[in-house]
Amino acid sequence: MGNRNTEQLNLMQFGKGFIAALDQSGGSTPKALSQYGVEENQYSNDEEMYTLVHEMRTRIIKSPAFDSQYILGAILFENTMDRKIDGQWTADYLWEKKHIIPFLKVDKGLADLANGVQLMKPISGLNELLDRAVDRNIFGTKMRSVVKEANPKGIRDVVAQQFEIGKQIFSKGLIPIIEPEVDIYSPDKEKSEEILKEEIQKQLHLLDKEVKVMLKLSIPTVSDFYKDLISDPHVVRVVALSGGYSREEANQKLSQNHGLIASFSRALSEGLTAGQSDEDFNAELKETIKGIYLASIT
Template sequence: MSVKDAQRTRMATAPGFIAALDQSGGSTPKALAQYGVEPADYSGEVEMYAAVHAMRSRIILADDFTSDKVLGAILFERTMDSDINGKPTAQLLWEDRGVVPFLKIDKGLADEANGVQLLKPMPELDALLAKANTKGIFGTKERSLVLEANAQGIADVVAQQFDVARQVSAAGLVPIVEPEVHIESATKADAEAMLEAEIMKHLNDLPEGVDVILKLTIPTQAGLYDAAADHPRVLRVVALSGGYSTEVACDLLSQNHKMIASFSRALAEGLSVKMSESEFNTALGQNITKIYNASVA
C-alpha cells in the first residue's frame, strides 16, 4: 500500500480528529496571545512566525499528540516549509507521529457580498499544490465564510469551494472544503439548511475518484450533515470549533454522531508558554482526550 493510500484509509475509517494548526498572518497574534505571548514579546513578522512555530512544534511533539487520537493536522505554508527537530514538519508528522498532514491553501477572505465572504483569488495555486506534493502533504484546506442566510451568496460560496476542490484533486491531493457558517449569525439555522442543500447538489455532481472532506460549523440542527457524511464522495465530515470553548464545542459535537472535530482554538485552550513541559503535556492531553471522546461519541 502506498503512503497516500494508507493516509486515505486512515482519514476515512480511523477514530480521532484533525488538529488545526494553520493560523496565518491575521490570526497569528491572537493565537500567540492566547498562549501567553504578547506583541511586546516579539518584533516584526519574522519573530512572530518564529514564536508561533515554536508553539506548534511544542504541540506536535507533546506526549499525547500521536495517531492514537489525532488523525491529521492542518499546517500553514510557513509551517510546512519549516523543520521540527531537523526534519520537515509534514514528514515528521507522518513518520514520527502517525498523523496525516494537510495544508491551508487559501489566501484569506474577500470582502463581504450577498451575506458571505468568498475565497480571495489564488493565482499561484497550481505551484503551491505542486510544492505540497513534494513536501508529503496529503490534502488541503480552504475556508470561506457564510454570515447570513442568503441563497445567492451561499450558492456562490459552495460553487467556488467545489471548483477549488476539483483543482486540488487534479493535483493528487484531497481537499477539505470549508464553508464556515458564523456561529453568531442571526440566521444560522436557515443558512445551514441552505448550505446543506447546495453541498449535496455539488457532491452529486462530483465524478468518481474526486473525493472531499467537509469541514463545517457544528449545526444548530443536530445530524444535519449525516447524509453528506454517508455520500460516496465524502471521506469524512469534520467540525470547526468556530469560537466555542472546548467544553461547549465538544458537547455540541457529541450530538452529531457522523462528524469528528477539526479544532484550532479549542485544542490550544489553556496552554501557556510559561508552563513546564509536564504541565503543558497534561493540559494538552486533557484537551486532546476531550476532543477525541466527542469525536467518537
C-alpha cells in the first residue's frame, strides 16, 4: 500500500462523513434516470443511456455541494470508472480535485432466490476487473447480496460467499465493502440480523490478522445492534444502505445507531432533476448531503 492508500485508509477509518453510492447500474439505470427526469424516449441504446448517466453523476460530483467536509467516499460502477470528468479518470478526479475516496461496484447482480436469500451471480473476469481498478486508483470495492428471510443456511452461504471473494479483493490491495443486505420489508428482519451478525463475526474471526474489510448493512431493527462489528479490529468502517426507506426515515433511523454511517444511493439523489438550474440543483443537493451527514456523525 502506497502513501495515498495509507492516507485513504486513515480517512475512511476515522473521518467524519458518509459514502455516496453512485453505482446503480444495469437494470436500475433507466429507473435512476427516470427519477432524475430523463425518460426512456430520450436515448435509443445503452451507450446513449450510459452517457446520460455519466452526465448526471458528473453534475453531482462537480457540484460544490459534493464536498469532502461531508463525504468520505463515492461508489462508482464500472462504466463510470472508465469515463472521465474534465479530462481526468473519474476516480482521479474524485481524489485529486475533491479529496473523496473512490470505490468500485464489482458484482454482476443477484442469483435467483434460494434458501431465503439471493447470492451473487458468479463474477466472471473479476481478477482483470480488480487489476483495472488498481490501475485506475480505486481504493476499494462493493458487492451486494440480499437476505429475504431468517434462513440460517442461506445467511451462512451469503456471508461465506462475501468473505471468500472479499479475501480475493483484499489480496489485490483493495478494501472490500461486504454487503449482505437484509430486505427492510422482511417479516423476520430482526431475526435475520441476529443470524447475520453471528455469521459475520465467525468470518471475521477466521481472517488473517492483516486483512481489513468494510461492511455495508441495512439499518438494524434494534438500534446499535452492530456496535461489536463497528469496533472489530478487521473492520475499517460499517456503513448503512437506505434500502428503500425514504431519506427522512433512513436519516432518522441511522441517527439512532452510533458510529454507523450512511452509504445511500436513491436517498442521495431524491429530489434532483435534469431540468433544475445549477443553483436549484446545488441547493437541493447541499440540503440532502447535510442531512445525511448529520445522521452519520451520531
